[in-house]
Amino acid sequence: MTEWTAWPAPAKLNLFLHITGRRADGYHLLQTVFQLLDRGDTIHLRLRTDGVVARSSELAGVPAEADLVVRAARLLKPHAAEQAGVDIAVDKRIPMGGGLGGGSSDAASVLVALNRLWGCGLDQDALARLGLGLGADVPVFVRGRSAWAEGVGEELTPVELPPRWFVIVDPRVSVPTGPLFQAPELTRAAPPTTIPRFLAGAETSNVFEPVVSARYPAVAAALKWLEPYGRPRLSGSGGCVFVDVAAEDQALALAAACPQGWSAQVARGVNRSPLQAALDSFSAGASPSW
């Protein structure tokens, strides 16, 4: 039995999110910017030599077979030796159904770390393609760069975002993504915008915001609470909302004032995923930890 290794699975925010159209298969075409964060879940992996992929932690409401970490490992397994197996445990900190990409990031970290541990030898393009089969948000976490995204979220262009701190408020509502994309009141024909327009500050709206606010009053209330402190936004399909501020102490003070019944986290925006740093230190012979 080998030792456990620990791998970061960072959260993301969508700094804006438009829907520009729809594919023949019903999936929506987006324009968005993924801002990676310096915090998230931690994935623990311990190699096995009996070919078994097993989960050794619990996740409320998600059986092992449906867990994206198990599904990711099974998807990669045909590229590994027959006896390659793994035990997977997750320290879950990213709220589920929060629009912070938790499940997708967990899956990406399993793909990237196991590709190395099992010696599969897949390159980043191949891992991103595999990941896309698990969810539209997986490729950005595999590639590990904050990015402008188009297509269903898989056509990625890295962008260098200015250093910012984020206060992320979880109004404790879990919003399932699928039904929101089906909402009849959703605007599906935003005129295409550009990276320079985004970088000039012209794009800050999230197409899901009016729909989620109307269906989940706690989300509307959290957006309103943040209003005096910046331009509050919804991330992904919600339910988490956020503002950005320039300094950590401002962020900490605001988070400390979060009303009872909700929770607030402070995170720093990063242009490069902590997963990439863990991979580099693993390659250099150090044990990854987070």
Ligand SMILES: C[C@](O)(CO)[C@H](O)COP(=O)(O)OP(=O)(O)OC[C@H]1O[C@@H](n2ccc(N)nc2=O)[C@H](O)[C@@H]1O
């Ligand atoms: C809202 C975002 O989080 C923004 O980053 C993503 O677009 C959602 O990504 P995700 O959670 O990885 O979504 P998936 O698990 O791939 O899809 C969940 C469901 O949302 C719908 N879906 C998702 C992504 C997309 N571009 N168009 C869609 O219509 C599909 O009905 C799909 O069955």
Ligand SMILES: Nc1ncnc2c1ncn2[C@@H]1O[C@H](COP(=O)(O)OP(=O)(O)OP(=O)(O)O)[C@@H](O)[C@H]1O
């Ligand atoms: N490892 C996992 N972590 C979280 N959710 C998982 C995991 N595996 C499966 N799921 C399922 O996926 C659903 C969506 O979870 P997730 O936390 O990724 O949502 P989200 O943050 O809203 O994602 P997105 O920003 O991609 O819309 C959960 O409600 C859960 O049923």
